[in-house]
Amino acid sequence: MTGMRRFPDKTVVVTGGGAGIGLGIARRFLGEGARVAVLDIDAGDARTALEKEYGSRLLAVDGDCTDQETICAFHQRTVDIYGPVDILINNVGQSGRERSAPFHESDEAVWRFVLEVSLLSAMRMSRLVAPMMRERGGRIVNMSSDAAFAGDAGLVDYASAKMGVVGFTRALARELAPHSVTVNAVAPGAIRTRAHDSVPAEVIERIIGNTPAGFVGEPDDVAATVAFLASEEARFITGQTLLIDGGRWMI
Numbered sequence: 001m002t003g004m005r006r007f008p009d010k011t012v013v014v015t016g017g018g019a020g021i022g023l024g025i026a027r028r029f030l031g032e033g034a035r036v037a038v039l040d041i042d043a044g045d046a047r048t049a050l051e052k053e054y055g056s057r058l059l060a061v062d063g064d065c066t067d068q069e070t071i072c073a074f075h076q077r078t079v080d081i082y083g084p085v086d087i088l089i090n091n092v093g094q095s096g097r098e099r100s101a102p103f104h105e106s107d108e109a110v111w112r113f114v115l116e117v118s119l120l121s122a123m124r125m126s127r128l129v130a131p132m133m134r135e136r137g138g139r140i141v142n143m144s145s146d147a148a149f150a151g152d153a154g155l156v157d158y159a160s161a162k163m164g165v166v167g168f169t170r171a172l173a174r175e176l177a178p179h180s181v182t183v184n185a186v187a188p189g190a191i192r193t194r195a196h197d198s199v200p201a202e203v204i205e206r207i208i209g210n211t212p213a214g215f216v217g218e219p220d221d222v223a224a225t226v227a228f229l230a231s232e233e234a235r236f237i238t239g240q241t242l243l244i245d246g247g248r249w250m251i
């Protein structure tokens with residue numbers, strides 16, 4: 001941990017914060033003084049990892065981020081307990097890699113699943129927090145992927161959803177900038193998480209071979225960038241997508 005405390009008294013929401021990158025982001029904000037509400041299909045690991053240390057500054061709720069009723073109830077509960085959301089991290093997303101196929105054989109049900117969880121969930125959650133952020137200012141950070149830029153074969157639906165996140169970020173940033181709300185995205189490359197562990201070793205080797213830095217990142221590499229974008233120091237940065245991928249894709 002850095003020793004910085006940039007978020008005392010801030011209310012932060014992290015979707016998919018039960019494991020992997022989202023858990024790293026939740027830990028980072030808690031470590032810097034924030035109250036953090038996590039929504040995850042299985043928030044148990046977040047409770048185990050963080051509740052003892054951070055107590056009432058953590059609200060870890062089990063629920064599906066693609067379900068409208070669930071996110072409305074979660075948002076209301078967060079506001080009731082912690083007050084309006086200052087910082088929204090739309091982290092949840094999935095590639096559906098286990099069910100992926102060459103595009104000509106791909107299944108539309110899988111496209112819809114990937115778009116729901118990786119793009120529409122971010123749009124819905126942002127729509128819930130936007131009215132209060134328009135009054136009070138705020139920060140939104142969305143999760144893209146360098147797979148959108150590199151266009152990984154076999155992941156057409158995922159690349160489409162994650163490039164959709166880039167467009168969503170830009171348009172919403174333009175709408176909300178006059179209200180002191182910044183909207184940015186991060187696009188990680190290979191980061192060591194559970195999702196990453198299920199990727200075949202030869203695919204990881206190929207990715208590392210195409211990564212100038214020559215290694216796989218850790219959740220905290222993403223969390224550190226997200227926290228910067230959510231901080232006061234980043235007030236003049238909006239509509240951007242920052243790649244965190246050891247140089248695999250350079251803009």
Ligand SMILES: NC(=O)c1ccc[n+]([C@@H]2O[C@H](COP(=O)([O-])OP(=O)(O)OC[C@H]3O[C@@H](n4cnc5c(N)ncnc54)[C@H](O)[C@@H]3O)[C@@H](O)[C@H]2O)c1
Nearest residue numbers: 016018019020021040041064065092093145190191193195
């Ligand atoms: N790990 C990587 O290499 C990598 C690279 C680029 C982008 N990303 C993106 O980062 C984000 C996090 O990925 P990760 O690797 O940490 O994944 P992960 O599988 O390790 O963790 C994802 C978390 O989201 C939760 N989750 C999944 N679907 C959910 C749903 N519908 N509702 C609520 N919770 C749900 C899971 O229970 C889990 O706790 C995703 O958007 C992913 O696309 C990851």
